Each structure stands twice: as C-alpha cells, then as structure tokens.
Amino acid sequence: MKVLIIGGTGEMGQWFSRFFKENDYEVTVWGSSGKVEIAEHLGVEFAHDLDTSISESDIVIITVPIDITERVIADTAPKMKNDSLLMDLTSLKVGPTEAMLKYAPQGVGILGTHPMFGPSIPSLHGQTFILTPIEGRSEKWLPVMRELFESSGAHIEIISPREHDHFVSVVQGLTHFAYITIGTTFNRLDFSVSESRRFMSPVYDIMVDFVGRILGQNPYLYAFIQMENPEVLKVHKAFMQECSDMSRIVEEHDVEGFITKMRDAATHFGDTAAALRRSDKLINSKISEFDQLLASIGEERAMRHIYSDTVHAGIVERVSPRNVILDTGSKKVTLKIENIRLLSEEEMHAWKTTDLEHHLRDVSAFVPNGSDPEIIKGIIQCNENIVDVEIIDTYAGLEDSDRMSVTFRLKILGDHEPENIRHEVETLLTGIGCQIRG
CATH class of the missing domain: 3.40.50.720 (NAD(P)-binding Rossmann-like Domain)
Structure with a gap:
C-alpha cells in the first residue's frame, strides 16, 4: 500500500x-x-x-x-x-x-x-x-x-478523543510544565546544575536528567502541548495552588499540615510500594552499569556511543561518576558515561568480527592418514581469535610423504598479533598429529 x-x-x-x-x-x-x-x-x-x-x-x-x-x-x-x-x-x-x-x-x-x-x-x-x-x-x-x-x-x-485530551493534560501538560519550570527556576537562581552533580543523590541525578531531556527538545512542540489543549490551564492552576499551599505550610513551619498533605497525596496516589520498586529498578540500573565499568578497570571493554553509533574499544584506564577513559592503544579516549552503552563480551567479539580489518595467514601441514580436513578446519575455528578458516589447497602424492598436504587460510582478528595466533594454530595441529610444512 x-x-x-x-x-x-x-x-x-x-x-x-x-x-x-x-x-x-x-x-x-x-x-x-x-x-x-x-x-x-x-x-x-x-x-x-x-x-x-x-x-x-x-x-x-x-x-x-x-x-x-x-x-x-x-x-x-x-x-x-x-x-x-x-x-x-x-x-x-x-x-x-x-x-x-x-x-x-x-x-x-x-x-x-x-x-x-x-x-x-x-x-x-x-x-x-x-x-x-x-x-x-x-x-x-x-x-x-x-x-x-x-x-x-x-x-x-x-x-475517545475527549478522554485522550483529558489524560494528556496531566500526563504531558503537568509533567512537562513541572520539569520546564524546574529548569527555569535553576536559571532564575543562577544555580549551577553541573556543579550540583558533585553532591547528587541517584534520585536527583535522574530528575535533573529528565529536566535536561525536556529542555533540550524542540521548544515549539512543548509550547503547543501547553497552549493548544484547553484543559491544561485548569491543571496549571491546580498545580500552582498546591505549590502555593505547600510553600505557605513550610514558611509557617506547620509540620502537621505538611504531613497531612503528604499522607493524603500518598493515599490518593495508591500503590506507592510498587512505585518504589519501579524507581528502585531505574536507580539500580544506573548504579549497576557504573559498577560494571568500575569492575572493568584494567580490562579490555567496548562501548557504543549512543548518538554517533561509534564503537570505542580498549583498556578501561579510569572511571569517574561522569566519564570513562579508554586506552585504545593508539590514543586515550574520554567518554561521557551518559552517552555510551557498555557492550557485553559477546557483543564486543561480534563487533570485532564484523568491523575490524583482519589479518590473513596461511598454514600448510601434512594431516594424518584417513583424517578429514574439514574436521581439522572445525577444530582450528574453535580459537576465539580466528574469524574464519578456509581450505585453499589440498594435495596428495608429494615425493617425501604419503600423507595429504592441506593449506588452511586463517582470518585472524584485526586487533591481535597474527604471528602469535598462527603459532598457536601450528602448535594445535602438531598436537593432533599433523606435520607443519615449510
């Protein structure tokens, strides 16, 4: 269609x-x-x-x-x-x-x-x-x-369309309004958001990121969401009234009034325990990734940049709350943690396999009588640093041997020393009864 x-x-x-x-x-x-x-x-x-x-x-x-x-x-x-x-x-x-x-x-x-x-x-x-x-x-x-x-x-x-507009007046109208207003309040107070991250709690960190996420979007879109839905103004008035009431309670040091407001809101909210569990998952996911990065110091890891889709691989040298430093061998790269996704070992190997420029090396050997070169090829491929193995030549009847000669072409991962991997393969072949040629 x-x-x-x-x-x-x-x-x-x-x-x-x-x-x-x-x-x-x-x-x-x-x-x-x-x-x-x-x-x-x-x-x-x-x-x-x-x-x-x-x-x-x-x-x-x-x-x-x-x-x-x-x-x-x-x-x-x-x-x-x-x-x-x-x-x-x-x-x-x-x-x-x-x-x-x-x-x-x-x-x-x-x-x-x-x-x-x-x-x-x-x-x-x-x-x-x-x-x-x-x-x-x-x-x-x-x-x-x-x-x-x-x-x-x-x-x-x-x-229905009318139900939709009623719900989004809060789902979008209230949440966007609150986040944008927090951002404009930072501006009014001349408050340094970047400096405040030095003292952040996980909840504050996530909240500030959501504020920044909204502020970084198309302002015309958010203006129209606020201005074109006639139900939004009613939501704004209720929100500002609650802000005013809560501020007055704080100003008067009315502890009981504050507690009553908060408890009444919790009762209306409903299952706050489930909300706690869901928010814990969000917080723990941020902590978990950071812990993985810390545990990777001194190890080779790969990270995909979320926006450019570029993969950076190297030895993790240093991790701070905001940045990770990778030693790629040719240079050191500093990446913002919020801009990257840590790849698993399997993902890193798959990236190396498809994206790196690999080395080709040939190994020729006499194989034992009665052996199947395809099976030997499969054994060689068990080496995780070899991308592919191809049999490029077989020959029987050499004057100095009654055994078949087989030449294996090795495609070796581009970030490994090819001669070392070829030596490993030759050692393997010798161990299963082959005789290396030349």
Missing part, C-alpha cells in the same frame, strides 16, 4: 517513514521545507506534486506542528480517494479528529493516533500507542493499524 506522510521530513515523520518502509509499505514524504535530500537519505519518494500524491495514496498521515494540524487536514482531506485512511500523529485529539470529520469525504476512513514516545527510540517494542477511533469512520482501518503496531511490539490503548 502507498503511504504519504505530510511532515515526513521532520524528526517524527522520518521515524515513521522508516517504520512503514521496513513494513513493506511504499512510502512518500512531503515537507514544507522541500528537503528532498531527506527523502533520498531515507530511501523513499518525495511528493513533488502533493495533490497527486494525496489522491493516489491509500494512507495519508499528518505529522506537523499542533498549531497548523487542523489547517493541513482541511487542505488535505477533501483530495483523498475513497476507502483510503487519514491519520494524524499529534498529541491532541479533539481538534484534529473534529477537523477530519468535517473535511474528509464520507468514504475516507479516519483514525486519530498519538505515539507516546519521541523519535529517539529504536523500535516500537514496549512503547504505548494511543488510538482514538471515530464511530462509523474507523471500522475498516482500525484493525489494520492496530495489528501493524502490535506486531511491532507496541502496547495499544483505545480511548
């Missing part, structure tokens, strides 16, 4: 372009910036004639800024063909679905969607995907999209 993604040159649009392409859809993208090179990089078509692409597509997806979503729907929907699907990927649902109902011809399916993740995730596995179908307009396409997303590992929630 043909999928057109309007806004497909943006970060979220690019993510879904790759997703649909990987699921064997024919993908076309369009973006107001006209960045054809992004489409070329994705390996998809760019819609040079947007109206024609709209009319020929089986699915049209709108992923543009919230403030222009309804206008883009109004321009797009009337041009769609019968039995096609119109979807949006915005974080509000009432406005976009009402616009789709208003402007889409009766024969066009409608489905509001909200992926509860950003474009940095590698896959849908474990991610929540909200669908807001419209009665009488989603029956054909809802099961198609649900199966597509679920088969890719997503967790699907189906609610």
Whole structure:
C-alpha cells in the first residue's frame, strides 16, 4: 500500500517513514521545507506534486506542528480517494479528529493516533500507542493499524478523543510544565546544575536528567502541548495552588499540615510500594552499569556511543561518576558515561568480527592418514581469535610423504598479533598429529 506522510521530513515523520518502509509499505514524504535530500537519505519518494500524491495514496498521515494540524487536514482531506485512511500523529485529539470529520469525504476512513514516545527510540517494542477511533469512520482501518503496531511490539490503548485530551493534560501538560519550570527556576537562581552533580543523590541525578531531556527538545512542540489543549490551564492552576499551599505550610513551619498533605497525596496516589520498586529498578540500573565499568578497570571493554553509533574499544584506564577513559592503544579516549552503552563480551567479539580489518595467514601441514580436513578446519575455528578458516589447497602424492598436504587460510582478528595466533594454530595441529610444512 502507498503511504504519504505530510511532515515526513521532520524528526517524527522520518521515524515513521522508516517504520512503514521496513513494513513493506511504499512510502512518500512531503515537507514544507522541500528537503528532498531527506527523502533520498531515507530511501523513499518525495511528493513533488502533493495533490497527486494525496489522491493516489491509500494512507495519508499528518505529522506537523499542533498549531497548523487542523489547517493541513482541511487542505488535505477533501483530495483523498475513497476507502483510503487519514491519520494524524499529534498529541491532541479533539481538534484534529473534529477537523477530519468535517473535511474528509464520507468514504475516507479516519483514525486519530498519538505515539507516546519521541523519535529517539529504536523500535516500537514496549512503547504505548494511543488510538482514538471515530464511530462509523474507523471500522475498516482500525484493525489494520492496530495489528501493524502490535506486531511491532507496541502496547495499544483505545480511548475517545475527549478522554485522550483529558489524560494528556496531566500526563504531558503537568509533567512537562513541572520539569520546564524546574529548569527555569535553576536559571532564575543562577544555580549551577553541573556543579550540583558533585553532591547528587541517584534520585536527583535522574530528575535533573529528565529536566535536561525536556529542555533540550524542540521548544515549539512543548509550547503547543501547553497552549493548544484547553484543559491544561485548569491543571496549571491546580498545580500552582498546591505549590502555593505547600510553600505557605513550610514558611509557617506547620509540620502537621505538611504531613497531612503528604499522607493524603500518598493515599490518593495508591500503590506507592510498587512505585518504589519501579524507581528502585531505574536507580539500580544506573548504579549497576557504573559498577560494571568500575569492575572493568584494567580490562579490555567496548562501548557504543549512543548518538554517533561509534564503537570505542580498549583498556578501561579510569572511571569517574561522569566519564570513562579508554586506552585504545593508539590514543586515550574520554567518554561521557551518559552517552555510551557498555557492550557485553559477546557483543564486543561480534563487533570485532564484523568491523575490524583482519589479518590473513596461511598454514600448510601434512594431516594424518584417513583424517578429514574439514574436521581439522572445525577444530582450528574453535580459537576465539580466528574469524574464519578456509581450505585453499589440498594435495596428495608429494615425493617425501604419503600423507595429504592441506593449506588452511586463517582470518585472524584485526586487533591481535597474527604471528602469535598462527603459532598457536601450528602448535594445535602438531598436537593432533599433523606435520607443519615449510
């Protein structure tokens, strides 16, 4: 099927372009910036004639800024063909679905969607995907999209557009507002976040990272999340009232009032014990990785940079709360711990196997009479420092021997001394009754 993604040159649009392409859809993208090179990089078509692409597509997806979503729907929907699907990927649902109902011809399916993740995730596995179908307009396409997303590992929630906007006014509206306000408070206080990490607790460290994560995103997106959902202001007022009340209680040294507020909130919250266990897992995962790095000092380890995807391998020389220093042999590399993922021994070996430039060495030997060279080849391959073994020559009937001569070509890991590995193989062959030639 043909999928057109309007806004497909943006970060979220690019993510879904790759997703649909990987699921064997024919993908076309369009973006107001006209960045054809992004489409070329994705390996998809760019819609040079947007109206024609709209009319020929089986699915049209709108992923543009919230403030222009309804206008883009109004321009797009009337041009769609019968039995096609119109979807949006915005974080509000009432406005976009009402616009789709208003402007889409009766024969066009409608489905509001909200992926509860950003474009940095590698896959849908474990991610929540909200669908807001419209009665009488989603029956054909809802099961198609649900199966597509679920088969890719997503967790699907189906609610009405109005329920959606109510929940996200807190899920996004309150949390983003609180984190951004913490960030602006740091700024108002001229508080050094980097210096404060010297005295951090695990909870503070995680909280500050989430603040930084939000502050580092597209501010226009977060502004529209706050400003376009009419329920958000009510949430803000409740939050600011609670902040004011709690501050007054602290100012008055009203211990009992503070305790009552906190206990009442805990009762309303519900299962705080489960929240403690889940947050402990998050904290312990950070501690565990740091402990692994500390235990690796003096050992060879490999680390993949999360953003560049570059793998750095070498001897772990030093580990601090923020950095790790690797001696790669040719130079020393300092990496920020938050930017790397420590590879397992198996992952490091797999990376070496596929990414390093390897050495080739040949070993020729007379093998015992009646022996199978393929079995001997398999024995040689048990050496973990050998990537591959190939039999390149066999010859029987040499004047000075009645045994078969076999030449094995060794592909030796690029970070090992090839002559040492060849010597190991020759020693092995001698030990099983072979005679090394020349």
